[in-house]
Amino acid sequence: MSQERDTMMGALAGFLGGLALSTAMQLQGTAGLLGLHALDLGPSLSLIVHGVHLLSAVVLGTGFGAIFRYQPNGYASIVSSGLLYGLLWWIAGPLTLKPFVLGQGPLWSLEEAVSIFPSLIGHLLYGGITALSFHAFTTLYLWVKPESQCATVSAEKSVKRIVILGGGFGGVSAAQHLGQLLARDSNVEITLVSQSNYLLFTPMLAEVASGGLEPQHISAPIRAVSPRTHFLRAEAEAIDTATQVVQVRTAASAPLTALAYHHLILALGAIPNYFSLPGVETNSFTLKTLQDATRLRNHVISLLESADIEPDADQRRRQLTFVVAGAGFAGTEMIVELFDFIHSSLHFYPHIRAGELRLVLVHAGDRILPELSADLGAYALQKLQARGIEFLLNARIAGAMHESVLLNDGRQIPTFTLVWTAGNQPHPLVKTLPCEHNKSGAVVTESTMQVKGFTNLWAVGDCAQIPDVLSEGKFHPPTAQHALREGRFVAENVAAALRGQPIRPFRFRTLGILVVLGRRTAVAEIRGRKFSGLFAWFLWRMIYLNKLPGLEKKVRVALDWVIELFFPRDIVLAADTTAPTLTPAMKAHRGRRPSRKSFEGKTAEERVE
Structure with a gap:
């Protein structure tokens, strides 16, 4: 192997x-x-x-x-x-x-x-x-x-079709490795279906939202990184496991297209889970796509522009209060990037004082970054509190309105900005499959990544619950690090299955965890060793820079980081052509003096997406 x-x-x-x-x-x-x-x-x-x-x-x-x-x-x-x-x-x-x-x-x-x-x-x-x-x-x-790696799949002349749903780390990794393993097999066709034609490097997405990196620099075209794969920009809408057909739609008005498969790999990832909390979905930002990051950045800049000329104290307080829900990796890095971006931009806004800013991180647990050891989590909390970030631990978001966030203890936080990172759920398509699911809706797989009850249906990443054979009773976490390895490994098993060779269980231990805390500070836990401060920050940058796909992207991101050492972050309002409507706050702030009335009477479609 x-x-x-x-x-x-x-x-x-x-x-x-x-x-x-x-x-x-x-x-x-x-x-x-x-x-x-x-x-x-x-x-x-x-x-x-x-x-x-x-x-x-x-x-x-x-x-x-x-x-x-x-x-x-x-x-x-x-x-x-x-x-x-x-x-x-x-x-x-x-x-x-x-x-x-x-x-x-x-x-x-x-x-x-x-x-x-x-x-x-x-x-x-x-x-x-x-x-x-x-x-x-x-x-x-x-x-x-x-x-040794490219043995003929079969003497049969019929084409064997492998379909991969999802263009994230797991899906693209599987496509790349299958292209390598089956390079000599002319009777094997690999198709990857995704709504985005690029692989998004999500660990750096918060830096895009804060203006530290250009959006295109952390995204690599799938056609370029996986040249041996047939790419189809479409959305998968239905899977018929009985007939082995996937129904996809290439455009909103286009008819459904049927894709037959011999092996199907599910790598659809996850979507935000709002837990049916009133108003949260329509009045919050998420951070899953480049469009999400651009939309949030525009929203923050728009609020700063309005607050600089806002005479009403209550309205100004809402404009300068930013709330992030969830203190895991995504939420912690997001609040840090927002803090750095806003404070570094204040010299452009002479009427906004640093003391007026309020950045709040709401978390249901009793400590932040629960994935890390307790002492590193405490170190991160101390560093961020010292910088002026407010933490509300053992607190939950109970609802959201146009101009405020409601907590479970009855408190309200006046704000136009809620960033939701407090929960994910598997892609809804996987919940429709006739197979076993866990309580969150992810498909349950064998250790070989075959969906239970199927021999030609496989699943990786956030939409799958894969047992960890090295830790009895535990499952592989939904992280990019694991998704990359899962995608590569499922490719080996699919290739082996096509050749009639035995397949193997997936074995992998987390190599390390890194979280950046801004101002050249980070925390890291690598193979049981703990690091913090400047050295951990340097490790974060070196490791993630190395993981970026392609030399071009590595160079562009490195240049962005060098430029940031000498110049402030850009505050240009970038056009977001993917958003059909502006957020309520941005609509209200188009005038010179937005007020509370500007947010009344808006439809659900006009609220924050």
Whole structure:
């Protein structure tokens, strides 16, 4: 299988990278892939040290192959992964492991890191060489031995059709890997159906809403990232598992089109869950799409424009109060980005004082970021409270109106802005399938990702409940990290099923969790190790930059970050052609003096989407 192939190729690439680097260091009179040259071993042990370096390089190369896996997307992406891998092992090796071997503490201060900075060059060089070698060796292996990954599916001449519903991380990852696995099979057709023709990198969506990144820079065309897949921009409306047909509609006025399938992969994701709370759906913003982010950004800028000239104190208070519901990853990062964006824009609005701003995060639990350990959650809470963000814990949104948010204890918060991140539910289409569902509506699958009761129906991502075979009684969380691996793994199982080979259960442990807190601060938990502050923020940027699809997107986002160091964020009201109507607040603020009356008598369609 491809996992064994990738680890084998990674070991070979690691050996080559270690040999090149260790030989170069020997010629320079050193022997230090992992900083071992600092140990006074004597010249007689140089050969032993050389062997230790090569063995370490093979182990690290094996890890590289197992983690990053082979993707036929060119060398630029894999090299950036190699550089990141070298950086992480520089942190784990000279900064952490070596001091422990010498009986010292980890070298995590800035001064100590600077003192061993030259060894970073070697680690980056090793990572780059290993990544290049890994990609080259695997490409050559697949060309010489196509039967290992590209065996003929069947001697039959009938076309085998694989349909993937959903263009998120899980769906696109499955399409990419299927295109690789079945590249030599002319009788296999892969079709991906999605309403958006791009893969959206959702971890950076909050930065788009706050003007830190351009929308196009975090979205990659599906046709470009998965060239071996037939892409169909449409909405799936019905699935008939008996006849194995999916009904899709390419436009609102277009007739339904039938897509027959032999294997169907559900990767439809999730939609907001408003829990039937009165007024919340029609009076809140969500953050799921580029249109959502643009709409929220326009709304915030519009409120600042109006508040700068608003004489009425009550109206002004509503305009400058921003409420976010839910203190998970999305809600916490959203309130932080709003805080940074609004405060950095105040110099454009001379009549708005920082003390007038109120940013409130409402959360039903007793601590924020429950996915993190308690101490990191407490650290995040302390940092954000110190900046002036208000937290209402053990509180719930009970309803929303045009000009206020109602809490479950009867309190009202006057505001025109409610951002809802407090709940998701699986795509409604999966709830119509004749199969087992969990209480939220997600389809229940086997550990192989086959929907229970079916052999040719598969599900990944937010719309699936996939059992975790490594933790009995638990399920894989609905995160992008897991969806990527699930998509890749389901592709392997579908390809195996087409060939008549055995399929395997999905095994994966979360590699780490990172949350940015603004102002070059973040918290991270990676393989049980906890980080906070500037270093965690740097990790967040490096890791997510590496995960962006394609070198072009990486460069564009990096440039956006560099520009932000020297220039303020843009406050231009961008046209949102996807929104049929303006939000109530934006409509009211088109005049010089919006008032409470401006919000009365609006229809449901005119309220915040």
